[in-house]
C-alpha cells in the first residue's frame with residue numbers, strides 16, 4: 312500500500328536509546344513467512360488479528376447472504392479462502408512495487424503486511440523522478456490486473472449455472488482489487504498517488520527535497536481530511552457510521568503520520584549523505600582498558616551502564632570488544648584473576664563505522680540490523696560512538712537552527 316524508505320523507519324522517530332529489549336519485543340510482533348524474488352515477507356501481529364476479524368465478518372455476512380443453505384463449516388472455510396486471496400492480492404501489489412524497485416537498482420529490505428495493508432521497505436530513495444513514477448504505478452497496475460483476472464474468472468464461472476453463486480466470490484475479489492488500486496491512487500503521500508504527485512513535482516522542480524516537502528504537506532492534509540471525514544460520519548449517524556468513521560480516523564491518522572515520517576526520512580537521507588560520521592558522533596565514548604580484570608569491567612562498566620558490549624582498548628588502539636554474553640559464560644571465581652584481554656572478541660563489522668564514512672552509511676547500519684550503538688574508529692583507534700539518539704539530536708538542532 313505505501314512504501315517506506317527504511318526498514319525500521321519508525322525506530323528513528325520513536326525509539327529511546329539502547330532499547331535492546333524493546334527491539335526484541337518489537338521483533339516478536341513480526342513473523343517472516345517466506346521470500347519472493349529474494350525479498351523477505353513479514354506478517355505483523357495486527358494483520359493476523361485483522362484476518363481473523365475479516366474471516367468472521369465474511370463468513371457471517373457475505374457468505375451467509377450468498378449461500379444461506381450451506382453448512383456453517385463451509386461458509387467459514389470459503390471466508391478463510393477469500394481472506395487468503397485478499398492477502399495474496401495485497402502481496403502481489405507490494406511485490407510489483409519491489410520488482411520495479413529492484414529493476415531500478417534500489418535495495419529492497421522486505422515487505423510487511425499489517426492491519427492497514429502492506430508496506431514495501433526500501434533502503435534508498437529512487438534515483439530519478441522516472442524511477443519513482445515507474446515504482447508508484449506498478450502496484451496499482453498489478454491490482455488492476457488482478458481485478459481483471461478475477462472479473463474474467465467470475466464471468467467464466469457464471470456460465471456454469473450448477474456452481475450457483477460461486478462467481479460472486481471472484482466478483483467480490485475483483486471489486487476489492489479495484490478498490491485497492493483506486494485507494495492507492497489517491498493523492499495522499501506516501502500512498503502511490505502521492506508518490507506519483509511527488510515524482511511530477513520532482514520532475515518539474517528538479518529538487519527531491521522541495522518535492523517531498525510539498526507532497527508530504529499534501530499527504531498530511533489528506534490524512535487530516537480523512538480524520539475529519541471519519542469524525543463527521545461517526546457524529547452524523549452514530550448507529551451506522553461509528554465503525555466506518557473510526558476506520559477513517561485510524562487510516563487518516565496513520566497516513567498523516569506516515570507522510571510526516573517520509574518527509575523526515577528524506578531530509579535525513581539528503582542531510583547525512585554529505586555529513587561525515589565524525590561530525591555527528593559522541594566523542595565521549597566509554598571503553599575498557601584491556602589490562603583491567605573482568606571483575607573491574609563488571610563493576611565499573613556493565614553494572615553502571617547496561618550495554619551488551621564495550622570496546623576494549625590498549626592505550627587508544629582498538630583491540631576488540633567484551634560482551635555481556637561472554638562474561639556470563641566465564642566462571643565467576645575467575646573474574647578477579649582474569650584480564651579483559653583474555654576475554655576479548657573481535658568487533659563485528661556491523662558494530663563499528665569509520666569516522667570519515669558518510670553519515671548515511673552509519674544511519675543504515677543503525678536502522679538495519681538491530682545495532683543500537685556504533686563504535687567510531689579512525690586509524691585503528693576508537694574516537695567516538697554513535698547512537699540513534701545522536702542522529703535524532705543532530706537533526707533536531709539543525710531543524711531549530713534551520714541550517
Ligand SMILES: [Zn+2]
Pocket residue numbers: 312313404408450451495503
Ligand atoms: Zn502501492
